[in-house]
Amino acid sequence: MSGLRERKKAKTRAAIQEHALRLFRDQGYAETTVQEIAAAAEVSPATFFRYFPTKEDTIVLDRLDPVMIELFRGQPPDLHPTEALRAAIRQGMDALTPEEWELESERQRLVISAPELRVRMLDQLYEGIDLLATLAAERTGRPADDFAVRAWAGAVVGVVMATYESMIDAPLPQYLATMDQAFDHLAAGLPMA
Secondary structure: OHHHHHHHHHHHHHHHHHHHHHHHHHHOOOOOOHHHHHHHHOOOHHHHHHHOOOOOHHHHOOOHHHHHHHHHHOOOOOOOHHHHHHHHHHHHHHOOOHHHHHHHHHHHHHHHHOHHHHHHHHHHHHHHHHHHHHHHHHHHOOOOOOHHHHHHHHHHHHHHHHHHHHHOOOOHHHHHHHHHHHHHHHHHOOOOO
């Protein structure tokens, strides 16, 4: 029963987010109210707030994160964290439909376009360092607060930030190729001129 309940919650959360994205695109982020999003998703404002504490959360919630975490943990244990992450990203993105990729691209465009969302995204990137450090620690047997583990996690977040804005409107294969190239650079280090 709990699996069904969790799937229903995920479906409701996704519907609210999709309606929010559509309204933000059609009306503008600042001009759209929580009440309008709730009405479009056919839920009450109270239900909206059970799923999203704020309007910003409808955008900054990345539905791919739990999938990527599971895929990362499922990689062969002998893979270096960078290679495990690269494989997890590729598997997660390869599973997206064109519609899901477009929805994700639209979400990313909205984050870039609204200053209050960019600030929230930066907070999430810092949280991402903690998450990646925890995942790398699990894989390497080192503590999550180990300097090398945290430096690796920060470098990965840097790779994501470096490719982020230029890749928002890219087709999925181009996005994956650019991420692969960025991870190659991360693995090789910065060459001297």
